[in-house]
Amino acid sequence: MAESSTRTVERALVLLGAVCDAGSLSLTDAARRADLSASTALRLLRTLEGTGFVRRDTEGGYRPGLRVVQLGAQALGHESLVSLAGPALDRLVELTGESAYLSVRSHDGAAVYLAMREGTHSVRHASWVGRSIPLEGTAVGAVLEGELPAEGFVAVRNGLQADVTAIAAPVTVGHGGSTRVVAVISVIAPSYRVTPELVATIGRRVGAEASTVLGGGSGTSADPATTGRTDKEYTGTGGTAAKEDIA
Amino acid sequence: MAESSTRTVERALVLLGAVCDAGSLSLTDAARRADLSASTALRLLRTLEGTGFVRRDTEGGYRPGLRVVQLGAQALGHESLVSLAGPALDRLVELTGESAYLSVRSHDGAAVYLAMREGTHSVRHASWVGRSIPLEGTAVGAVLEGELPAEGFVAVRNGLQADVTAIAAPVTVGHGGSTRVVAVISVIAPSYRVTPELVATIGRRVGAEASTVLGGGSGTSADPATTGRTDKEYTGTGGTAAKEDIA
DNA sequence: AAATCAAGTTTCAATAAGTGAAATACATGG
DNA sequence: CCATGTATTTCACTTATTGAAACTTGATTT
Incomplete structure (x- = not known):
């Protein structure tokens, strides 16, 4: 893990992670979380911004950019x-x-x-x-x-x-x-x-x-699709999903 | 845009994008797409790998890592x-x-x-x-x-x-x-x-x-029933599309 | 089996590129 | 108006990045 790696890139990625975790972050907060000096953080965030990985909201805060969404969705698709x-x-x-x-x-x-x-x-x-x-x-x-x-x-x-x-x-x-x-x-x-x-x-x-x-056939057991499917419970309404549960 | 930005990080992000676009990429291909020398690409990909942004499949190819999925999903949530x-x-x-x-x-x-x-x-x-x-x-x-x-x-x-x-x-x-x-x-x-x-x-x-x-109430309530646009060419329906759809 | 080729990986000297402290600008509010 | 906190710029220092070349590995051809 601690082998060969480019510090700058690592830092930028940490920064990106911090921004995504937080949803929105000021420069100072981002720098603090990534343990970087403000000037370095600013430079890196600008790079991330220029490539669409972060964007700035109206208040000047940094938020995850569309590129993140896009790549994430693509990756999930693959x-x-x-x-x-x-x-x-x-x-x-x-x-x-x-x-x-x-x-x-x-x-x-x-x-x-x-x-x-x-x-x-x-x-x-x-x-x-x-x-x-x-x-x-x-x-x-x-x-x-x-x-x-x-x-x-x-x-x-x-x-x-x-x-x-x-x-x-x-x-x-x-x-x-x-x-x-x-x-x-x-x-x-x-x-x-x-x-x-x-x-x-x-x-x-x-x-x-x-x-x-995976591999369906070989394995542990009974075909689930045909085993007794007794209860179908449709409590159905499905109101709003519960909000956040922590940890 | 082209102002201050860190080349290394930019290159790493291009590489990441290439990997995500392709789904899976060999080192040489990745280097070619990002227009980098093999050694540079290798170093950057290793950094991306160490941080979970890419991972290697069994054949040694580079694929989007879980971090990408994770951040993307988080970003979408926000x-x-x-x-x-x-x-x-x-x-x-x-x-x-x-x-x-x-x-x-x-x-x-x-x-x-x-x-x-x-x-x-x-x-x-x-x-x-x-x-x-x-x-x-x-x-x-x-x-x-x-x-x-x-x-x-x-x-x-x-x-x-x-x-x-x-x-x-x-x-x-x-x-x-x-x-x-x-x-x-x-x-x-x-x-x-x-x-x-x-x-x-x-x-x-x-x-x-x-x-x-957004903002609910005030809207462009549209009334008239005229179409907004006209047709483009309509080439024969006989065959199929199957252009670049992945599915 | 030897030769060939392509991809992956390592090395290393040259230097381009990134760093952060400090200075400066810009807000905000007491 | 000054105090305070944040954002941004500057700049001398030097570290971290770079890419050509050498080497390894493995597959394919002769």
């Missing part, structure tokens, strides 16, 4: 995993009514949501694509770290976020004996709604769906 | 326009069954789709968020350039893409006399499905919806 996992997420939402996520390990030792489908219950877990979550104390993290109980899924009740239960299973790419976890599919529900038995049911389903994402 | 326009897009799709888009001017003199809703017809226009489209010869471009017929919308039949008709209206922010176009709402439909009268009807609706996005 992510074959996202399209491959789409149907599985859809089915999980249809089956459970809860929100379903696809996440992968990020470069900095965290996980990122790559795709999501909102649940249909009016009270549901809400997050967003691009959000990063820690590995410690989360079901997603456990699965990414290779922890995998015999059941084929990991459930964490009231872990990172109080009141919600996360149920996660690995998307593996496995040639022969050496399988590797490349992504995680998870369903996240308000804890009050899921009994241990329901968690187990959902967990099995999540595991089954996760195994279909 | 774009208040996107959330403000969401309901309008939804209503347009519900009303017309056609795909609806929100676009803004990009930094390089083009337009970018910031949000979209797919139509419900089985044959529908399909594009993606982040896609950039030229200003010339497009309804979106015309509106962004300030062209606005009395009807309140611009329609272009078979312009950029054969067989489709685009109907666009401006989202303006206007205090007093000086209004400014900040974004465009458009509906894009297969040409065979929209008669001139239907275009006019949809156009009026697009104009009305566009005016609700």
